[in-house]
Amino acid sequence: MDSAWIVLSLAGLITGFSKFSIGGMGLLILPILMISYPGPEALAILLPLYIVTDIMAVCSYKAKVAWPVLLRFLPLAFLGIYVASYFLASIDADQFVRFLGVMIIFMILLGLYLDYRPTTFMRKPWAAYSMGFFGGIVTMMANAAGPLFSLFLLEQKLNKETYVSTRAWAFFIINVVKLPFYLSLGLLTLETTEASLYTLPGLLVGSFIGYHFLKKINPVQFKWLIRIMSALAACKLFLFS
Template identity: 30%
Template sequence: MLDDPWFYAIAVPTVILIGISKGGVAGGLGMLGVPLLSLRIPPLEAAAVLLPLLIVMDIHGVWEYRRDFDRRNILQMVPGAVVGTVIAAATAHIVTDDQVKLMVGLISVVFTLNAWFSIVGRFVRTRQDKAREQDGLRTGLGGGLFWGAIAGYTSFLAHAGAPPVQVHLLPQRLPTRTYVATTVVFFFFTNAIKVPPYLMLGTLDRSTLLTSLVLAPLAPIGMKIGFWTVKAIPVELFYRISWILVFIIGLKLMLDGLGLRLF
């Protein structure tokens, strides 16, 4: 078990923040966990410490949102996540943390700008066009598989799978609870899929598991805050906040990937 007091000074608020994120408020904040813990321990060790905690949070989240998730999106995206996880496990020894951060950051920033400013005109449409687009996105198996695979890949390497999922789901304008529930259920499966490869690669060991156990009681605290906030925030405000946070987090990851660490 890790015994560095400065690690725990960072880990305690980080786990609570991830819990709030997992509870449904701006899921992208959860991917700050590895960068924050990496201030004191190596990134792969940070990912290993967080994985059991994420699974505990996922179980709480699935129970809370068990009746609300969009089954079609889950059926489309989870098979992609399996493919992405397998590819990530096979290439983990040659892909650097900075390369993953750069890829995730670029995806986040480009698609947020597209949503805001209609760079390719996709979001400048009538309400009827948007409704038809939503139907197309919801039934688009290719899109679900693709973004699920990207999410599985980046999630395996850095617990940074939220932006690809948000890129796929946010344009669909699902009801708030449906959107949150779908992300929660998706990451429940994605994180469970990661356990065998993490064990085979040796990133999950006795030390990291004991550290996770010490931090585990903090997970429900953050999640309760997240559950409450989802019920309190209006839909339009929820999506506005989500896009802003996706952009900020994506920009930070992109700069980190380029070696320009501002904070």
């Protein structure tokens, strides 16, 4: 349990830091947790962490939620979650690990593409629907749809306060919707909930560090560091699964 406790503490630390700093670390958190929990149950261990930080976020940003924007992509996100739940039910642990590696590489390549291409197409209705659907699949399978949802919201010309509030509520609603699906799949159990509790000290420390050191982080350099570490994690999933 000593090594598992270290992994859980590290996952909590990174989750808290990511939620209250510049984000973008979702692709890294799950592979780290899978060092000790190499299967889909790792998703269920992370979900309570995200809901705790989501509650903290929505309590901080209660006003100026762009509900019309949310209503454009949330229904398709729910559909994506529903479709992904059937996929999760039909694969074993080894297949899940390989699929996760593919998803991480895809998200990294998408981020690289969008760094150098215009994203004005995100304002079109079909983009909202597709981002919602694929985001629902990614969040259900990897808890890492933040870049997709953030990309869509950034192109809606929201002011900073509205963007932050809308983003916080989007993640909170989606993560709550995922709860019954993880329960029905047998992923969310007393054992995974107990493991989630071990992450809380790291989560609080990470949140404190992320909140107070946000201004000292170079976002561009940090983004590339996370991409490199996520790519290495994906290679580890492919080679050693």
